[in-house]
Amino acid sequence: MMTTESALDGGSTPVGLIIAIPLFLAVNALLAVVGARWMNRLSHDSSEDVLTAHYLGGRSFGPWLTLGTTFATMFSGFTIIGIPNDSYNNGWMELEWVAMNALIVFIFAGAAPRLRKASLVRNHQTPSDFITDITVGVVAFILVSEWFGGLSAVALTDSVQGAVMVFGAISVTCVVKHVWGGWTALDPLTFPRPEFYQTPTRQEQWTWWQICFINLALVFYPVSIQRMYSASTLEGVKYGAWAMLAAPWIVVLPTIFIGTMGVQIIGEACAALPATDQEACMNPASPFATILQQIINLGGFPEAAAIILYTAALAAIMSTTDSILISLNQIITSDILYPMRPQATPSQVAWMGRFVSFFVSALALILALTWKGSIISLYQMGTPISMQLIPIFLVGLFMKYRPHPWSLAIPAFASIIGTIVIVICYEPPNAIDKATIITLLNCAAMVLCEFGRLVWKGKLRFNAATLRGLRNRKTKKKSFEDSDEIDERDRQDAFPGRPSWDYPKTMRFGMNALSPRLLDKMMVGMEEPIKNYQYVLLMILVATMTVPLTAESQPVLENGVWVSLPATIRGLPWWAFKAIIICFVSTILVVPIIVSIPEDYPFDKDAVLRSGIDADIVELEPEEKGGRRGYDEANEALGKRRELIRAHTVRIQLAKKEANEIAEEKRLNNESTTDARGRLGSLVKQPTRRVVPVFGESKWNLNENESERSVEEEEVANDAEQPAEDEERVHDVTFAVEA
16 A cells, blocks of 8 residues: 555655765855955955955955845745745745835845945944944844844855755746646646635735735845945945845745645645545645655656755755854854954954854754754744844934934833743734734834933923924025034034943944934935835835735635635636736836946045035045954044045135135126116016916006017116106006906
């Protein structure tokens, strides 16, 4: 009698798989050696140089390398293995992973240019550098979030792994389509799991919608920010955005296809078993591995395609694992050990990194051998913490108002405690995700803390005078003295009177704080669609429209029999087909955002020479990005250059102001100008009364004899008229208007 094992097992391990995996590992080892030689060619003269070379690749990644490593890191282990397994168990509900992508890329394309510009001007190397630089004095929260976020390993190996993932996913998709007919060949009447054709439940609809927003934290994961910092030009960030936009259609959607078609594939294999064994056969421990085994059993090209996807799964696991390991390495070395030994030599910093790598690898091995849960459970624990990155980064990047550091730090600590309590001790209502609850509480706490601080300090007053002052401040044109006053205010401590332990160490970033005004000045000339609230609302609306908002569990199934057949389009349930179309529309809406990213930041040399430039927004030269001997030592070379820039800018602005005053004085004293002003004053007079025209008629109805006057006659008359005659003429005009 045929058993479950015999129905699904193909026998011995394929020879191709035995050859492919060692070959793949050898290629990765070779690329690792190439990457090491590349890193060794970079400068190692100071401790800062060692960290920059190891964790940022010397900021030298080209566009295509940035594209490959971004793709492999953002779509790795869970995409290749987790999504097919979930699609096998949950059906087309996994399209939520396609639906979330457009909003993620929209935020990435909007935030990445600002973050990278700040890193070039302020020499940021880690995500905690940006948080520290906006005067949030407590960085421990970000460190905890980074533990769950992950970081890039070697960009070269990531690029190869990404190529293997794409080729494997597309190859197996083609095989399944050719052999089993694809989605168009599925029949709701014979499909082994007909409930997949029913509309999603309310709980599933809520989960879909929340997934679109929960995963926005991916934009601010250390792995993403590392790509922004390591790219040699802004064009690399643009290529990375294109990779993120394309990935759902060339990797995620094919893996959903493989998982849902796997139900039909495994169902056919289990059909020969007795009815009592079919249920166990349809629930394998790893649907992904079982599906690939069925394809391998076909032999020939299908077997080769399945082996490639097996190798892609290994590549995905490696990409995910080394990202986490290197992330922990960077956190402990750059943000914990180096600040404890601020005067460490380059050799000591290098050995710190080696020791931490060994320690973290050993810890990961122990965790892998003892962990009984799945990667999904780790994701569910880490996501609520990672979500708290979103409000902090968005406030720091785009908000005009600068809140007090503790208005951000207190909710951050509270969110960590809340995550532990909710994940371990409390199960929220089914419709609401844990990450959603904690993020909403975090945002509310930020608003309440800042509001309470302003009320306590007596700085919050709502009256007519305050509103008039705000309106006048928006419309008032800033003079040279005003800009000097604003610059001086930005250089001062925005929140004086704090204890010494509450001041973050920011000397390495520059002498002045990273203020909202300074960030805006850095981006002058850049088109930023993310700042257009209408575009943001449109993207949120389209993401919401991808959710199948319909009556749940329709049509009805009774004992596995349809009461009425479900509506299908090209073999898909109608709601799944609709979701794919709307997802495609949302992808098209993001295209202009990515296109608007230039190859590099705009630079108007003529404007700089004409009006000068704010020294605090000048990017660092290559030789100024390294050489710092201590953890928080000031960059002396950069400081000297910026002081010279500031001095010359003041000279240019003073000369420009003086030239404008001289030109205005000459204009007023010029005889021709004086004569023209007198004649213009007689020709253009302030009306004594204004009335609304009726039925489109003109406001001014002059007498016929006045309208027939020639220009010459008018000039002569104006020169000869006496004040009394002027009053009489005004009276005539007013009378005509009233008539």
